[in-house]
Amino acid sequence: MTSHGVPRGSGIQPTTDQDRRKEQQKIRDYKGLVESVNSRVSLLCDVILSRLTPTSIREHQYNVETLELTSKLLKSNPEYFTIWNHRRLIMQHFFEQDSNQTSRTTGDQNQKAVVDMIDDDLAFLLPLLRKFPKCYWIWNYRLWLLEESMHFLSAAEARKLWQQELALAGKVLSLDSRNFHGWGYRRTVVQALDGAVLEGEDSSTSMTEQEFIYTTKMINTNLSNFSAWHTRSKLIPRLLNERRADNEARKNFLDEELELIQRALWAGSDDQSLWFYHQYLMSTFDPRYARDSIAPDLTADERVKYVAQEFDRVQEMLDGAEDCKWIYQSLIQLSILYKSLITNCPVKASSVQTWIDELLRLDPLRAGRWNDLKSSLDN
Template sequence: MASHGVPRQATTEPRTEQSRLKEQKQIQEYTELVDLIERKIAERQYTREVLELTSKLLIKNPEYYTIWNVRRRLLIHGLFSKSSDLSSPSMELPSSSQIATTTTSPADSSSSTTNTSTASKETQSNLASPNPGKNGTTLDLIKADLDFVFPLMVKFPKCYWIWNYRLWLLEEGNKRLEPEVARELWNGELSLVGKMLTRDSRNFHGWGYRRKVISELESPKLHGKSMVESEFEYTTRMVKANLSNFSAWHYRSKLIPRLLSERSASDVQRRLFLDNEFELITNAIYTDAYPYAQSVWFYYQFLMTTLVDSIGHLTITPNFTDEDRIQYVRKQLVNLGDMLDGAEDCKWIYNALLEYTLALCRMENRPPLDAERQDCTSWLAELRKLDPLRAGRWDDFEKTLRWVEVDYRLASDVTGVEL
């Protein structure tokens, strides 16, 4: 799971005749298993036996997405609608550890029509359990499959098909179970993904999965309510634990508009919130990240965009005046200049100084002053040395600097007014 910054170990071993024969046998067993599953599905044998066969195959190769789709068909058209779904909820699928060794005879499903009719009559007379099928074996099937998927997800955390299938199982729970029961499944997922992100806090699959889980827990169909406050606090803990957590910073930026809206934050509260966020990111830059972590600069850029962008500033401070935003940008330029002391080899500071100095000129509707022009030229020279691979970007910045001067000079000549 914890794969960030950890080099992969070589898995290639010297080829021997014994290893070659072993591999040949494994390939033969794999192809025979695939053929067997395809044959049974073609015959519409939607049974537990075939489900167990797909489990064996997916343990060998979880990237085989067609088999995940086969598994869906087995549940939808077979097991979810079998007579067991209308019987005692004590019936369960084998656990993931049993799947590899246990098989069930296909004859178990031969009398499904008769059994369904009988069980249906028994169900109608069971007053103690008015709807046992809805929260009975269907729940057991979903839980068993979630248990099966979990070790695969731990072993192959970047496999899209595993994540997609797990979400599908939970969404089927929404359709087939009572809301309170389905909600418990999603609560379990939230706990699970929290543990996974503790092990690998930068796994973007895990962060995307968490957002999906939260959206379900907040949904009306599960009788949910907003979790934006607790999730915002969660991002705070995660970024403080690892400043290089791109996903946590990104999630935080997406929560902010909802957070302020649900708080019905006043202009004063929004200003204080922005101050606190700048303090958080500045402290992050000055501590362990000092100040080379790309992730913190991306979040810093997000905060600055809320000031310098005509649309972005609606995110946090929609009622800021132009003068308010200009004052904030000037303050940040001073802070950026202070950051250079002892970090003269940090390209991110020079990049920010250059970008927001030009932004300030646009906001004040003026060309760069002589001192600003000299600073920009100096910062560009440093950036060329520190990051030569992005020479084209620095060329564009230099052109922008010249264009700004030319544009204002032409505007001044046309209007006869010095800008």
């Protein structure tokens, strides 16, 4: 089984009696491991019925042996999210122990102990990420470890760990550039590095420009990278604000983005992600959304001029791509926007109806949607 052409971890079905016996033994071993881990951790929930004190139970159950059992179990099944929660409790216990032992004379030593624990646990996760790159729980747990570093370590030590993660996110995306887990993780890491908690001497400059350049690189590598386009759209407002872009600079930036997406659309007009980004840019010309757009202070005449230009460009794409539903959808959306901006819109109602009929032909599963659109335009 693959996703974006990248294989996902999957078991091989047994074919012989010997294979089946081995598989059955694996299942028995797995069930025994699950029972052992759950019984060790759940003992704390029964503290009222036990003669042991809560502290002694934690020390007895939240130990290296239990941690190793969770490691063994998670290697077999990283989708078992309850075990990740058990592991959190164990690691939290370790962190708190070292934190409580910290003093003026041993503070640096205990900081190193926490750093080593987090480093070891992050290293444990790497083979799992390689084998199961789409597993939510691995990513969530990894992020939890980094967030814990901000509670138990100095800003400088924690920042080192987060900077290492940015490099890891880059490696993950080099293996699968459309891994949306990796993109979401990267955005979170960048946000943390740009935040006040991890602020350091080398962090006075925002990473927005750097990340914007990174999206350009990834888009040029693969135009179908929806996550790269999405991240780009999230970066643009902050980028323009940090540049303190005036109206002219914003219009120039908009023109560059329009040229970029047009080149991409000509190369791959069937790509949904490109049309989504194009639609994002078109929201700049809609007065309802203009305030939060790339160029909020365009005049009414400028909006009309931009929409007319985009309408002509998209209509030109129809030549040789008559079976591309995305072109018809864009033409309809642009026509509706065009008519909202100018009284005497040159786009004929009959043309819009023809495009809707084409959508009914090309996309019959959404016939109800297109018929509703046709009825709303008739009214």
